[in-house]
Amino acid sequence: MAVYDFDIGILGGGSAGLTIASGSAQLGAKTLLIDREPRLGGDCLHFGCVPSKTLIMTSRVRHLMNNAAGFGLPGVKMTPVNFPDVSARIRSVIDTIQKHDSPERFCNLGVRVEFGDPAFIDDHTIRLDGRPYTAKNWAIATGSSPLIPPIQGLETTPFITNRELFSLGHLPESMIILGGGPIGIEMSQAFCRLGTKVTVVQHGSQILPKEDKDMADYVMQILHAEGVVFYLDSQIISARDSIGGREVDVSTAEGGTITLRAKVILIATGRTPNIAGLRLESIGVESDKKGIKVDNRMRTGRKHIYAAGDVTGRYQFTHAAGYEGGIVVSNAIFHLPRKADYTFLPWCTYTDPELASIGMNEKRAKEAGISYSLWIEEFRDNDRSLAEGEGTGKLKMLLDQGGKPIGIQILGAHAGELISEWVAAMNGNVKLMTIAGAVHPYPTLAEINKKVAGAYLSKKIFSDTVKKGLAFFFDLKGRACG
Numbered sequence: 001m002a003v004y005d006f007d008i009g010i011l012g013g014g015s016a017g018l019t020i021a022s023g024s025a026q027l028g029a030k031t032l033l034i035d036r037e038p039r040l041g042g043d044c045l046h047f048g049c050v051p052s053k054t055l056i057m058t059s060r061v062r063h064l065m066n067n068a069a070g071f072g073l074p075g076v077k078m079t080p081v082n083f084p085d086v087s088a089r090i091r092s093v094i095d096t097i098q099k100h101d102s103p104e105r106f107c108n109l110g111v112r113v114e115f116g117d118p119a120f121i122d123d124h125t126i127r128l129d130g131r132p133y134t135a136k137n138w139a140i141a142t143g144s145s146p147l148i149p150p151i152q153g154l155e156t157t158p159f160i161t162n163r164e165l166f167s168l169g170h171l172p173e174s175m176i177i178l179g180g181g182p183i184g185i186e187m188s189q190a191f192c193r194l195g196t197k198v199t200v201v202q203h204g205s206q207i208l209p210k211e212d213k214d215m216a217d218y219v220m221q222i223l224h225a226e227g228v229v230f231y232l233d234s235q236i237i238s239a240r241d242s243i244g245g246r247e248v249d250v251s252t253a254e255g256g257t258i259t260l261r262a263k264v265i266l267i268a269t270g271r272t273p274n275i276a277g278l279r280l281e282s283i284g285v286e287s288d289k290k291g292i293k294v295d296n297r298m299r300t301g302r303k304h305i306y307a308a309g310d311v312t313g314r315y316q317f318t319h320a321a322g323y324e325g326g327i328v329v330s331n332a333i334f335h336l337p338r339k340a341d342y343t344f345l346p347w348c349t350y351t352d353p354e355l356a357s358i359g360m361n362e363k364r365a366k367e368a369g370i371s372y373s374l375w376i377e378e379f380r381d382n383d384r385s386l387a388e389g390e391g392t393g394k395l396k397m398l399l400d401q402g403g404k405p406i407g408i409q410i411l412g413a414h415a416g417e418l419i420s421e422w423v424a425a426m427n428g429n430v431k432l433m434t435i436a437g438a439v440h441p442y443p444t445l446a447e448i449n450k451k452v453a454g455a456y457l458s459k460k461i462f463s464d465t466v467k468k469g470l471a472f473f474f475d476l477k478g479r480a481c482g
């Protein structure tokens with residue numbers, strides 16, 4: 001039997017790789033973890049979730065200060081934002097979390113951590129800094145990078161991506177964001193609130209293309225009211241550097257061409273898998289432009305080589321990467337066959353208000369040919385929302401023909417937290433009756449979950465048939481007021 005240096009080798013120390021490394025080592029597997037950057041944590045910690053959510057909070061504080069009068073307070077005289085101070089706060093949050101992802105912590109768990117650029121020599125061996133390392137199993141968790149679209153002139157026009165965005169030397173006076181997906185939209189609101197004039201150019205007919213159009217349009221209206229300018233159905237033709245800024249030629253939905261000018265161009269047009277240089281083709285691991293192809297046990301065509309996280313191009317979220325990392329550990333180390341199931345994978349776009357989703361939305365249900373009934377509750381009818389000055393947004397619940405929830409979308413304050421009740425309910429097959437009957441504290445935003453469940457059930461409970469039955473058996477006398 002072949003002898004290998006390690007039971008498992010992992011390429012990439014981000015959300016997926018760290019999950020695989022800690023799980024494998026704690027199960028007693030001899031584990032090697034390699035990252036090409038000289039630190040662990042990946043995109044989420046350094047250039048993604050953590051800096052973006054920290055920035056969003058800073059921009060929210062400024063927004064609330066700007067709107068102090070709406071809360072009965074004296075107006076606040078605002079001075080311009082010093083972006084290095086904002087960056088310093090972002091840096092300090094990253095540094096605090098980084099301790100959890102330190103090589104020392106992983107070494108204590110039993111993981112050997114190496115830094116450098118690995119490449120496969122054969123399907124059990126990689127070369128790192130001229131030295132071969134062999135492993136019985138390999139996991140590729142190298143994440144993704146910003147996809148730079150082929151736009152004429154872009155190669156000679158300075159632009160930024162999420163890698164530079166959180167450490168800018170000053171707040172840009174103006175910014176053109178190419179791409180209306182979650183990253184572009186979250187950042188459009190955050191920078192607009194800090195004082196940047198923001199324009200979003202989106203090629204499709206709605207922002208946040210995965211979401212139902214009514215929910216995405218609702219978000220767009222809120223951001224538009226705050227000052228973000230949107231161009232939908234618009235294509236970027238060319239870009240160039242000009243005196244005092246950058247210029248972008250855009251063909252608009254109306255069929256004309258306009259030139260947009262800004263100090264900064266932010267590219268947020270999607271992601272591309274980090275596979276260059278790994279020599280995957282030489283060992284028969286297949287990939288396309290979205291990512292490495294895997295089956296539902298996260299195995300590539302070479303069954304002892306797994307891939308997880310953004311590099312597979314499936315669901316590009318930190319919690320999806322962690323989930324898939326767990327599937328790899330089950331299959332590769334525990335030898336317990338386990339398949340990934342994304343039916344109830346939730347996600348959230350952290351605009352203010354947030355837009356969170358689990359299961360089917362109308363778009364996905366229609367595409368899948370699933371018939372559903374739709375139940376809606378508005379946040380303007382939620383007492384806590386009104387008290388907090390947040391009465392915008394709504395909850396949409398999709399039920400199958402048997403009255404079972406198949407999807408929830410929430411657009412509202414803290415929607416990312418509110419969806420968790422549905423995460424538990426849908427994964428645990430909890431009945432609507434249980435949610436409607438469970439006492440929720442008053443006044444909370446989460447009462448909207450109970451209310452939408454109750455709305456469906458009350459139609460049944462307070463039906464004419466029930467009323468007639470009660471009148472017959474218990475001699476009820478009916479309405480007391482005409």
Ligand SMILES: Cc1cc2nc3c(=O)[nH]c(=O)nc-3n(C[C@H](O)[C@H](O)[C@H](O)COP(=O)(O)OP(=O)(O)OC[C@H]3O[C@@H](n4cnc5c(N)ncnc54)[C@H](O)[C@@H]3O)c2cc1C
Nearest residue numbers: 012014015016036042043044048142143309310316317318
């Ligand atoms: C601005 C922004 C905001 C985001 N916000 C959220 C959010 O709020 N919630 C959410 O769930 N997701 C969010 N995401 C997505 C999230 O960051 C990713 O889904 C997540 O980081 C994927 O984890 P991963 O382990 O697959 O990749 P990563 O975390 O990127 O880790 C990959 C690691 O592999 C290393 N690597 C790359 N190439 C090689 C190589 N050749 N050899 C060795 N190592 C290599 C990298 O250095 C990196 O450390 C956001 C992303 C961005 C860009």
